[in-house]
Amino acid sequence: MSLIETDRLSLFYGNFQALKDVTLRVEARRITALIGPSGCGKSTFLRCLDRMNDLIEGVRVTGRVRVGGLDIYRKETDLLELRRRVGMVFQRPNPFPLSVQDNVLFGLRVHGRTDRRVLEERLQRSLEAVHLWNELKDRLKRNALELTGEQQQRLCIARLAALEPEILLMDEPCSALDPIATEKIEALMFELKKRYTIVIVTHNMQQAARVSEVTGYFLLGELIEFDETGRIFSAPRDRRTEDYITGRYG
């Protein structure tokens, strides 16, 4: 069984159909990249996986999304628990205007964890997971907004890691970072995939080629091709994929 399974997933913003019958499988502990031109539906698809689209008025979803075998669009789904299991990293780092420590522990407190020993242990483990512990262990009370962009992005990943999720969704996580910072986040992704399943949306095709094992190409709301990354970037089966990745699209 795949960790994430979508069957004929469609999404409508009012009358506009943003996703058209998307069926795919994401395997556990792999990095899956979603690529495609702006407005093709890849971020919309990503937001279906933790039901963040629910927050947008007029959105209608049909089809099925299963995470760990459970249909996440069934009525009794606990959204707080879903978003603990499926965390999202955004394009721009979005730490809260709080201390480093309070950022990391924020989710745990929302989930009612108050045991000091547990919180301290999770704080250290989460910061270690993103290689921030040594840099920040003496400055845990420092305001997170004072960190560099790359440190902020790593802190946001630590904030998710504290909740011990299964899946990390990353929506253009490096687009606001310079090449050196991007390289560090990519190196981190390789380590994180030992524990988490990562789905990344990126406009940077070289990044998709570098970090992912599987790649999906979206166009006008359709999943055109979904295959091993090596195959997609050396010998795609669909002409539309080839046109896009060779820069002939448009």
Next chain:
Amino acid sequence: MKRHFDEELAELKGELLRMGALAEEAIAGALEALKKLDEEAARRIIARDEKIDRLDVAIDDKCLELIARHQPMAVDLRFLAMAMRICAELERIADLAVDVCQRVLELAGRPLLKPLVDIPKLARLAQDMLHDALDAFVRGDVALARAVIRRDDEADQLRDLVQTELVDNYMSRDCTSAKRAVPLLLVSRHFERICDHTTNIAEDVIYMVEAAVVRHQPEV
């Protein structure tokens, strides 16, 4: 929308074809030099090989530069990877034409052991196969590339005919004929190897166009 990259790829293709044309000329010249045992012509072809070697280095450099600058994907990546392979095959083909000319120098000054019948056939087959393989490359014509691959068996048969005749009718009957027979044996081997390298080019064309690997497979 036309990409600037396409112009650079077209330029590279032109250079490869120029190298292919020089390799074709080298094969044709080597055959003529052999037929007439013309030492001067053989030396001219050997000297001209330097031009092909320079193109080999220049094309390789250009491919690497384009990969570094454009980070190509899919068909562009396959084209550049195959351009590097085809360039190496053409360089080897030209070297084999030089090898034939070296044999001409060894044979010159004495009459040929026998009239040449199958060796010219084999040389012309090599020329035709190379011409077709380069045509297939230019046009992305996989049917033509497959036809080239199938002709490789003809080359093997012609080489075997030459070798059997030289060994059975000359070398085993008169061991003093070896000095004039061995260079001809080697010439048949050189032309047959040219056909092998040409077959490799045809296989590369199929991979470039269809992303299908046909190397090391009995049937195409």
